[in-house]
Amino acid sequence: MPFQQARRAERMNPSIIREILKVTERPGVISLAGGLPSPETFPVEAMRAAAERVLRDSPREALQYAASEGYGPLREWVAGELTAQGLRVDAAQVLITTGSQQGLDLVGKILIDAGSRVAVESPTYLGALQAFNPYEPEFVSIACDDDGPLPQALDAAKGARFLYALPNFQNPSGRCMSAPRRDALMAKAQAIGLPVVEDNPYGDLWFDAPPPAPLASRWHEGTVYLGSFSKVLAPGLRLGYVVAPKPLYPKLLQAKQAADLHSPSFNQRLVHEVIRNGFLREHVPTIRERYKMQRDAMRVALEKHMPPGCRWNVPVGGMFFWIELPEQVDAMALLPQAVERGMAFVPGAAFYADRPLRNTLRLSFVTVPAPSIGEGIAALAQTLKEHQR
Amino acid sequence: MPFQQARRAERMNPSIIREILKVTERPGVISLAGGLPSPETFPVEAMRAAAERVLRDSPREALQYAASEGYGPLREWVAGELTAQGLRVDAAQVLITTGSQQGLDLVGKILIDAGSRVAVESPTYLGALQAFNPYEPEFVSIACDDDGPLPQALDAAKGARFLYALPNFQNPSGRCMSAPRRDALMAKAQAIGLPVVEDNPYGDLWFDAPPPAPLASRWHEGTVYLGSFSKVLAPGLRLGYVVAPKPLYPKLLQAKQAADLHSPSFNQRLVHEVIRNGFLREHVPTIRERYKMQRDAMRVALEKHMPPGCRWNVPVGGMFFWIELPEQVDAMALLPQAVERGMAFVPGAAFYADRPLRNTLRLSFVTVPAPSIGEGIAALAQTLKEHQR
Numbered sequence: 001m002p003f004q005q006a007r008r009a010e011r012m013n014p015s016i017i018r019e020i021l022k023v024t025e026r027p028g029v030i031s032l033a034g035g036l037p038s039p040e041t042f043p044v045e046a047m048r049a050a051a052e053r054v055l056r057d058s059p060r061e062a063l064q065y066a067a068s069e070g071y072g073p074l075r076e077w078v079a080g081e082l083t084a085q086g087l088r089v090d091a092a093q094v095l096i097t098t099g100s101q102q103g104l105d106l107v108g109k110i111l112i113d114a115g116s117r118v119a120v121e122s123p124t125y126l127g128a129l130q131a132f133n134p135y136e137p138e139f140v141s142i143a144c145d146d147d148g149p150l151p152q153a154l155d156a157a158k159g160a161r162f163l164y165a166l167p168n169f170q171n172p173s174g175r176c177m178s179a180p181r182r183d184a185l186m187a188k189a190q191a192i193g194l195p196v197v198e199d200n201p202y203g204d205l206w207f208d209a210p211p212p213a214p215l216a217s218r219w220h221e222g223t224v225y226l227g228s229f230s231k232v233l234a235p236g237l238r239l240g241y242v243v244a245p246k247p248l249y250p251k252l253l254q255a256k257q258a259a260d261l262h263s264p265s266f267n268q269r270l271v272h273e274v275i276r277n278g279f280l281r282e283h284v285p286t287i288r289e290r291y292k293m294q295r296d297a298m299r300v301a302l303e304k305h306m307p308p309g310c311r312w313n314v315p316v317g318g319m320f321f322w323i324e325l326p327e328q329v330d331a332m333a334l335l336p337q338a339v340e341r342g343m344a345f346v347p348g349a350a351f352y353a354d355r356p357l358r359n360t361l362r363l364s365f366v367t368v369p370a371p372s373i374g375e376g377i378a379a380l381a382q383t384l385k386e387h388q389r
Numbered sequence: 390m391p392f393q394q395a396r397r398a399e400r401m402n403p404s405i406i407r408e409i410l411k412v413t414e415r416p417g418v419i420s421l422a423g424g425l426p427s428p429e430t431f432p433v434e435a436m437r438a439a440a441e442r443v444l445r446d447s448p449r450e451a452l453q454y455a456a457s458e459g460y461g462p463l464r465e466w467v468a469g470e471l472t473a474q475g476l477r478v479d480a481a482q483v484l485i486t487t488g489s490q491q492g493l494d495l496v497g498k499i500l501i502d503a504g505s506r507v508a509v510e511s512p513t514y515l516g517a518l519q520a521f522n523p524y525e526p527e528f529v530s531i532a533c534d535d536d537g538p539l540p541q542a543l544d545a546a547k548g549a550r551f552l553y554a555l556p557n558f559q560n561p562s563g564r565c566m567s568a569p570r571r572d573a574l575m576a577k578a579q580a581i582g583l584p585v586v587e588d589n590p591y592g593d594l595w596f597d598a599p600p601p602a603p604l605a606s607r608w609h610e611g612t613v614y615l616g617s618f619s620k621v622l623a624p625g626l627r628l629g630y631v632v633a634p635k636p637l638y639p640k641l642l643q644a645k646q647a648a649d650l651h652s653p654s655f656n657q658r659l660v661h662e663v664i665r666n667g668f669l670r671e672h673v674p675t676i677r678e679r680y681k682m683q684r685d686a687m688r689v690a691l692e693k694h695m696p697p698g699c700r701w702n703v704p705v706g707g708m709f710f711w712i713e714l715p716e717q718v719d720a721m722a723l724l725p726q727a728v729e730r731g732m733a734f735v736p737g738a739a740f741y742a743d744r745p746l747r748n749t750l751r752l753s754f755v756t757v758p759a760p761s762i763g764e765g766i767a768a769l770a771q772t773l774k775e776h777q778r
Contacts, residue, residue, distance in 0.1 A: 001636040002584045002611040004550060006524070009499040012643035039449035047452070048444045055437045060428035063436070063623035098487050098627075098649040105648045109523055110398040114503070130647045134498055135395070161393060195391045222391040234452035236654035238487075247390040254401035258519045259648065260491040264656055265625035 007114075008134040023339060030376035032363040033344040035171060035319055038294075040369075041287045042234045043274065050273035054266065062266040068257045070096025070241070071268035077275065078227070078241050086213035088220050093243050095252055098263045100201055100228040100240030104131035106255045107197055107224055107242070111161045112137045119157035120164050121149050123322075123351035123360070125171045125199065128164050137161070139353035146313060148177035151188040162195040162224075168203040168211045169318025172351045172362040176316055179212035186218035194222075201228040201240075204284050206317035207292040221245045229271055231319075232284050237267045290366075291319065297370035298363065298377060305381035307388070321363040322348070325384065331361040334387055343379040396503075397523040412728060419765035421752040422733040424560060424708055427683075429758075430676045431623045432663065439662035443655065451655040457646045459485025459630070460657035466664065467616070467630050475602035477609050482632050484641055487652045489590055489617040489629030493520035495644045496586055496613055496631070500550045501526045508546035509553050510538050512711075512740035512749070514560045514588065517553055526550070528742035535702060537566035540577040551584040551613075557592040557600045558707025561740045561751040565705055568601035575607035583611075590617040590629075593673050595706035596681040610634045618660055620708075621673050626656045679755075680708065686759035687752065687766060694770035696777070710752040711737070714773065720750040723776055732768040 023029075054062050069075065075094040082089045097103045104127065112118060112135035120128070122141040129139070140160055143153040148167060157163060165185075167177040177185070189196055198215045216223035228240040244252050256262070298321055299314050309326035325331060331347035338344060348360025363380075365373060412418075443451050458464065464483040471478045486492045493516065501507060501524035509517070511530040518528070529549055532542040538554060546552060554574075556566040566574070578585050587604045605612035617629040633641050645651070687710055688703050698715035714720060720736040727733060737749025752769075754762060 001634065002579075002582055003500065003634070003637050005637075005640060006498070006500055006502045006505070006550075008502075009640045009644075012499075012640055012647065014639070014643060034454070036454050039453055042449060042452040044444060044448040044452070047448070048441065051440045051444065052437065055433060055440065059433040059436070060431060061625075063431040063433070063625040064428055065423070065425050065619075065624045098653075101647075102649040109395070110401075111392060111395055113395045113397075116395070127647075127650070130643075134644065134647060161395075190391075193391055230454075234655075235454045236450075236452040238649060238651070238653040245390065245392070248392050248394075250403070251394060251398045251401055254403060254519075255398075255523065258401065258490075258516075258523060259494045260487040260627060261516070262627070264487075264627040264653060266623075267653055267656065 008136055011133050011136065023344070029339060029342055029344055030368055030372050030379070031344045032365070032368065032373070032376050033346045034367060035364055036367045037231055037235060038290060038366050041290060043283055046274050046279060047234070047270065050270050054269045054273050058269065062269045064265060066262050066265040068253055068262045070094065070263060071265065071272060073276070074268050074272040077272060082225070082243065086217040087225065087243070089243050093246060093249055095242045095244065095249070095256060096263050096268055097240045097242055097256070098260055099230060099235070099238040100199065100226045101127055101131060102259065103226040103240055103242040104128050104199070106252055106259065108132040108135045109255045110251045117157065117160035118162060118164065119154070119160045119194065120353050121166065121170065122353070123172055123348060124164065124353065125166055126350050128199065129353060141353050141355065146175055147181045148175060149185055151184040154185070154188050154192060154194060157194055158192050160194060162197045163189060164197045164199065165215060166199045167215055168200055169205060169315055169320070171202070172320055172346070172348065173322040174313065174315030174318055174320045176211050182212055182215055182218060186215055190219045190222060196223045197226070198223055199226045201231050202318040204232050205288060205291055205319065207288060207295065208316060211317065216243070224248065232280055232287065233271060233274065237271060239263060239267055239271055294365045294370055294373060297373045298365040301374045301377035305378050307381060307385050319364050319366045321365060323361050323363060325359040325361065326388070327359050329384070329387065330358045332358065334383060337387060338380055338383045341379040341383050343376040345380065397525055400522050400525065412733070418728060418731055418733055419757055419761050419768065420733045421754070421757070421762070421765050422735045423756060424753055425756045426620055426624060427679060427755050430679060432668070432672055435663050435668060436623070436659065439659050443658045443662050447658065451658045453654060455651050455654040457642055457651045459483065459652060460654065460661060462665070463657050463661040466661060471614070471632065475606040476614065476632070478632050482635060482638055484631045484633065484638070484645060485652050485657055486629045486631055486645070487649055488619060488624070488627040489588065489615045490516055490520060491648065492615040492629055492631040493517050493588070495641055495648065497521040497524045498644045499640045506546065506549035507551060507553065508543070508549045508583065509742050510555065510559065511742070512561055512737060513553065513742060514555055515739050517588065518742055530742050530744065535564055536570045537564060538574055540573040543574070543577050543581060543583060546583055547581050549583060551586045552578060553586045553588065554604060555588045556604055557589055558594060558704055558709070560591070561709055561735070561737065562711040563702065563704030563707055563709045565600050571601055571604055571607060575604055579608045579611055585612045586615070587612055588615045590620055591707040593621050594677060594680055594708065596677060596684065597705060600706065605632070613637065621669055621676065622660060622663065626660060628652060628656055628660055683754045683759055683762060686762045687754040690763045690766035694767050696770060696774050708753050708755045710754060712750050712752060713746070714748040714750065715777070716748050718773070718776065719747045721747065723772060726776060727769055727772045730768040730772050732765040734769065
């Protein structure tokens with residue numbers, strides 16, 4: 001091959017999740033693997049009506065090049081929503097991105113040099129590891145308990161470029177950080193001068209009570225905040241946003257220009273047209289209700305079927321159960337057997353920057369309906385029992 | 390600020406073109422600056438009908454997460470089109486990107502290390518410089534004549550990671566490389582083992598005869614080819630594509646996953662729905678006709694108004710005239726005076742990796758209609774005469 005690849009290309013690897021998703025597209029496999037929202041929650045009628053209006057009322061603007069910052073009214077909407085949640089944000093700090101995955105890429109691009117240290121939770125979101133990896137950081141895994149990262153563990157990350165944290169219904173662990181833990185973590189981060197990148201794709205998907213205020217509300221000038229429309233509207237539109245402290249914003253914007261000029265104008269106007277009049281206040285509760293019911297279906301199935309020696313917490317929002325299997329079981333070795341029995345999960349090892357706990361796995365309770373969840377868990381339990389025999 | 394920025398962030402600068410565009414959004418300014426397609430060419434009715442069909446027939450797929458490679462039928466379509474143009478391409482080599490700007494970013498990401506040499510035309514596309522710049526290359530400007538890069542000049546780029554070239558109706562110079570020059574250039578590139586990144590956003594916008602076959606057809610395994618739907622359909626959908634030699638494809642795909650997971654499913658299905666039955670065979674000729682007429686309006690106005698000592702070639706396709714002013718005139722100093730008189734252009738210096746010719750400027754003839762083109766050129770000529778007084 002005449003091409004010489006960059007050093008960073010060697011660090012890129014196929015996404016294990018996406019490879020698994022390909023296998024599980026096989027008909028008949030109940031996939032609890034992917035983090036795909038339930039398509040039942042997509043507001044198709046509202047989208048259809050909004051697309052019609054956008055292409056009738058502002059077709060030229062929707063189809064033309066546009067500002068890299070994003071569509072003004074959508075940025076205003078984001079600023080308003082976040083202000084209501086306790087953040088101090090004005091629209092000038094909001095950058096609309098092509099999904100929040102792009103937000104992670106842009107953050108990595110402007111903050112990580114080869115060899116920079118980046119602190120992550122343990123386990124952490126695989127997509128963030130993939131976004132940061134090409135910029136050649138050294139990851140520092142922060143010890144966590146069921147309430148999130150341990151504040152005193154941040155000492156190991158002093159001098160790192162940032163801590164990446166997902167406080168609400170974390171992917172993959174499902175855990176939600178308590179308010180006192182948020183207070184303690186952010187006090188410690190600020191004390192040691194460690195900036196924070198807060199990722200919040202799931203915060204709206206709470207079941208009984210909203211999560212505590214964002215980490216960013218505790219240290220505005222030290223936190224970059226990422227949000228997404230993928231889980232409350234539809235991921236196929238690829239729209240998310242980054243909120244950055246004002247001194248950091250211009251570089252993020254320039255990175256965005258270089259990456260794709262701007263996110264699709266049509267999609268931005270479409271989403272704004274759907275949500276401008278309070279649509280999400282009616283819509284998101286229906287998602288919560290559905291996902292809570294599916295969470296319960298999975299909880300019941302786990303209690304009913306799983307053999308002794310397995311451990312999980314019941315998530316109070318989001319999309320995932322995180323299962324610890326008996327210590328000697330390697331979830332990666334279990335996967336092909338599970339697929340053979342007609343179900344799929346994601347082995348937990350994929351979610352660690354280092355020292356993976358191989359006896360863990362992630363289950364999504366939102367993609368398939370309740371009866372299939374029961375079947376899938378029964379198949380998993382059966383696989384596990386056979387495997388242990 | 391608690392954030393420490395990456396070294397590459399220092400190399401990022403606001404896009405001069407986008408900054409100018411902001412100024413020229415002032416009502417009353419005739420902007421010949423931006424490379425915005427004429428909104429008259431956007432097939433709004435076809436888009437509306439296609440959006441309706443996509444959201445009626447496959448709403449769940451259009452709104453759900455999808456494969457990073459892109460929508461299968463759209464990849465097939467691209468492969469079919471390019472094969473008809475003389476390339477050997479199968480769909481497995483096609484990656485759908487969020488505009489071809491993202492293609493440039495991904496290519497830079499997998500091929501450029503800090504300090505790598507990258508060869509570019511002189512002048513070259515500003516957006517490519519911006520896409521590559523964060524990966525910290527050293528640019529090597531290749532000497533060009535009116536027919537494009539001089540083959541013998543490639544010797545200076547031996548060992549570079551690639552040559553970036555835009556052979557059809559180049560942005561900014563408007564020039565189109567002849568077939569013999571393509572032959573000679575690619576023979577030389579292959580002889581010295583210098584891979585080529587061929588960018589072709591404008592190739593369909595020819596006026597009298599199609600351009601010669603792509604550079605890639607002369608060295609398939611050594612060329613990455615980029616295309617776009619922005620100029621033949623609408624840029625606001627942000628869809629382009631990269632065609633890569635098979636050994637390079639997996640890394641490009643992984644870079645794509647890390648960057649934004651995938652380009653919007655809805656947009657990909659929408660575009661495919663519009664074009665699947667030969668729509669572009671009817672539509673693109675109407676764009677060509679319009680742009681040829683506007684090119685003629687600008688040619689006539691330039692001949693009528695411009696003072697002696699200015700030089701330009703008449704482009705045979707694309708969107709741009711490239712003007713050389715008398716040697717002592719700095720187009721950057723001219724710009725505020727031109728805006729004062731009610732017109733805008735892009736100073737040519739922005740398009741050079743090094744040693745800018747400051748007495749150059751770029752004019753777009755596609756964004757505003759013919760009568761405004763005449764007025765804009767008259768204002769430019771008047772400004773120039775005043776400036777030289």
